[in-house]
Amino acid sequence: MKDDPRLLTEGEAEKVEMASLFLPALGRMAVCGGTHGNELSGVYLVQEMERQRKEKGDGVWPIPVTTVLSNPRAVEECRRYIDTDMNRCFSTATLSSPMTDSSPYEVQHAQELNNLLGLKGSADAIDMICDLHNTTSNMGLTLIHYSTSDWVTMHICKYLQTKITKVPVRVLVMDVPISDAYSLESVSKHGFSIEVGPQPHGVVRADIYLIMKEAVDMTIDWIHKFNSGTVFEGGDMEAFKFIKSIDYPRDPETRTLTAAIHPQLQDRDFCLLKRGDPLFLSFSGETVTYEEEGSLHPFFINECAYYEKGIAFHLAKKLTLTIPTVQVKKD
Amino acid sequence: MSSRTNISCLQEAKRVAIFGGTHGNEMSGIMLVNMWIQNAAEIERNRLVTKPFISNPRAVEKCTRYINTDLNRAFTPENLSAPDVQGLPYEVQRAKEINQMFGPKGSSDAYDVIFDLHNTTSNMGSTLILESSTDLFNLQMVHYIKKTMTPRTCSVLLNEHPQLKYSTTRSVAKHPIGLEVGPQPQGVLRSNVFESMRTILKHALDFIELFNSGVEFPPCTVEVFKVQERMDYPRDTNGNITAMVHPHLQDCDWEPLNQGDPMFLTFDGRTILYEGASTVYPTFINEAAYYEKQQAFMTTCREILAANAIRKAFK
Numbered sequence: 127m128k129d130d131p132r133l134l135t136e137g138e139a140e141k142v143e144m145a146s147l148f149l150p151a152l153g154r155m156a157v158c159g160g161t162h163g164n165e166l167s168g169v170y171l172v173q174e175m176e177r178q179r180k181e182k183g184d185g186v187w188p189i190p191v192t193t194v195l196s197n198p199r200a201v202e203e204c205r206r207y208i209d210t211d212m213n214r215c216f217s218t219a220t221l222s223s224p225m226t227d228s229s230p231y232e233v234q235h236a237q238e239l240n241n242l243l244g245l246k247g248s249a250d251a252i253d254m255i256c257d258l259h260n261t262t263s264n265m266g267l268t269l270i271h272y273s274t275s276d277w278v279t280m281h282i283c284k285y286l287q288t289k290i291t292k293v294p295v296r297v298l299v300m301d302v303p304i305s306d307a308y309s310l311e312s313v314s315k316h317g318f319s320i321e322v323g324p325q326p327h328g329v330v331r332a333d334i335y336l337i338m339k340e341a342v343d344m345t346i347d348w349i350h351k352f353n354s355g356t357v358f359e360g361g362d363m364e365a366f367k368f369i370k371s372i373d374y375p376r377d378p379e380t381r382t383l384t385a386a387i388h389p390q391l392q393d394r395d396f397c398l399l400k401r402g403d404p405l406f407l408s409f410s411g412e413t414v415t416y417e418e419e420g421s422l423h424p425f426f427i428n429e430c431a432y433y434e435k436g437i438a439f440h441l442a443k444k445l446t447l448t449i450p451t452v453q454v455k456k457d
Numbered sequence: 458m459s460s461r462t463n464i465s466c467l468q469e470a471k472r473v474a475i476f477g478g479t480h481g482n483e484m485s486g487i488m489l490v491n492m493w494i495q496n497a498a499e500i501e502r503n504r505l506v507t508k509p510f511i512s513n514p515r516a517v518e519k520c521t522r523y524i525n526t527d528l529n530r531a532f533t534p535e536n537l538s539a540p541d542v543q544g545l546p547y548e549v550q551r552a553k554e555i556n557q558m559f560g561p562k563g564s565s566d567a568y569d570v571i572f573d574l575h576n577t578t579s580n581m582g583s584t585l586i587l588e589s590s591t592d593l594f595n596l597q598m599v600h601y602i603k604k605t606m607t608p609r610t611c612s613v614l615l616n617e618h619p620q621l622k623y624s625t626t627r628s629v630a631k632h633p634i635g636l637e638v639g640p641q642p643q644g645v646l647r648s649n650v651f652e653s654m655r656t657i658l659k660h661a662l663d664f665i666e667l668f669n670s671g672v673e674f675p676p677c678t679v680e681v682f683k684v685q686e687r688m689d690y691p692r693d694t695n696g697n698i699t700a701m702v703h704p705h706l707q708d709c710d711w712e713p714l715n716q717g718d719p720m721f722l723t724f725d726g727r728t729i730l731y732e733g734a735s736t737v738y739p740t741f742i743n744e745a746a747y748y749e750k751q752q753a754f755m756t757t758c759r760e761i762l763a764a765n766a767i768r769k770a771f772k
Contacts, residue, residue, distance in 0.1 A: 177725075262644075326643060327745070329745045331701070383646065386646045387648060409651075430643070431644075
């Protein structure tokens with residue numbers, strides 16, 4: 127047996143088994159809701175968590191948790207934003223831009239949140255932000271992170287995939303450098319977005335709220351277990367990587383839509399799109415089909431907030447990530 | 458039953474309007490009306506004139522329900538007779554304009570029929586909304602539409618309730634009809650919802666064409682859901698909601714709700730049951746726009762309305 131070069135000796139096998147990555151404990155977590163003021167599951171979940179803290183004290187969770195209503199003015203008016211989309215205000219450039227009286231409300235408030243939870247990129251930044259979102263797209267539970275190599279975040283996602291079975295749980299990675307990452311959770315060291323749909327904006331659905339609550343509870347659970355010394359086995363996991371966006375067919379002069387998402391694509395987020403598959407059905411009855419060579423996976427199909435951004439859906443490539451075994455570094 | 462002589466002779470319905478964008482974020486009607494403003498071929502008929510019209514263009518531009526106040530509650534006698542002064546809410550000003558163009562409400566000059574196109578976040582499917590149980594023309598039209606759509610279904614909601622009925626944009630016409638199709642999120646266009654609304658309008662215009670050409674429609678019955686009560690969310694002393702529509706009630710528009718059935722689920726996990734003595738049929742369950750109107754859903758009761766035979770009156 128020793129002659130077969132593929133087989134490990136006992137000593138070598140022991141070494142591989144012990145090759146966990148030792149990572150620092152996570153000190154504090156923030157749960158942010160209402161980053162978009164009309165995405166109501168997160169608004170009500172944060173308010174419910176604050177009510178529980180008032181009633182039962184800080185010990186209601188096994189780890190320190192800060193709750194934040196990120197865009198209170200937008201929440202008050204049940205709108206996505208007042209002046210500009212808050213969840214595009216957290217790039218390093220925007221966070222360091224000088225403020226004037228005419229600066230958009232969300233840009234000013236983003237800098238305040240960076241002071242509270244950051245500073246982004248520094249050692250003082252909070253360890254974890256879970257930013258709560260809803261979508262009108264049929265995306266089930268989707269966990270969104272800006273990098274593919276944050277093992278803490280990837281392990282949390284893997285844990286949620288095993289623990290939550292009522293809906294599909296998918297991991298979406300953007301693969302951008304942290305300075306370019308423009309969303310709120312990038313202020314923290316390991317933050318990610320919890321996106322649950324389908325839910326209309328301005329509505330709270332009990333089934334969607336309960337999924338979001340379970341995702342937050344399981345995240346707190348993982349962090350507590352990790353900090354307490356649990357070894358989390360590595361392995362392969364599936365993720366989707368953002369590639370590009372596709373807009374609706376529009377009238378060249380007026381820019382108004384001339385077609386809607388095709389009924390055969392509607393609600394089929396993360397399916398596999400192949401050449402010839404229907405994408406849009408025009409108002410005059412023609413079908414527009416997918417004509418790219420490579421098969422990709424559509425998501426954020428028919429998200430309300432993306433009409434103004436010129437996006438009918440995004441496309442992603444499916445990948446397999448290999449993540450190492452991790453455990454907490456003991457001091 | 459009715460004899461051969463019991464036919465109601467009604468005036469021809471020559472002037473018809475189709476309103477989209479009464480609420481600026483209900484997309485099916487907006488896209489249909491804009492399409493028909495560009496090319497009206499699909500809505501043309503020989504014996505009537507059909508005018509497609511965007512009722513609240515400023516709200517449509519901002520993709521919001523309304524600018525100052527809900528246009529679909531603005532057609533009250535007070536508003537319609539308000540003097541032309543500065544500072545009138547936009548929608549009150551607009552209501553007066555619409556009353557001039559398509560009314561005056563209650564007069565013989567008013568448009569014969571107005572279809573007002575709406576979407577809802579509730580799982581109501583295709584719904585036709587009536588404001589009167591005695592409008593024979595509307596009852597016969599609704600009966601024709603339902604029959605022609607079979608096996609696809611269409612519910613009929615009747616809101617004649619003295620306290621809960623409201624002054625709609627379409628109420629300017631002699632025969633007002635609301636078309637409500639859901640579920641569709643605000644600001645979103647779903648192909649299936651768009652096409653359902655388009656098909657219903659096609660059948661409606663076909664009916665009016667047939668009626669105007671002298672066809673007699675025999676006596677018929679129409680099952681309607683009649684508005685009973687508005688049920689609000691449980692709220693705290695600050696007016697904030699403390700519970701959500703229960704998962705067992707969510708999406709169950711038009712299905713019976715019985716005493717003891719789950720109705721709300723509090724944010725901390727407690728179930729609140731429906732305590733009413735009799736079976737009701739809830740609708741507008743979890744409509745986004747109704748949180749601010751203190752409504753989680755409406756209850757209705759089922760009723761069968763009978764309509765006489767009708768035909769066009771000879772001159």
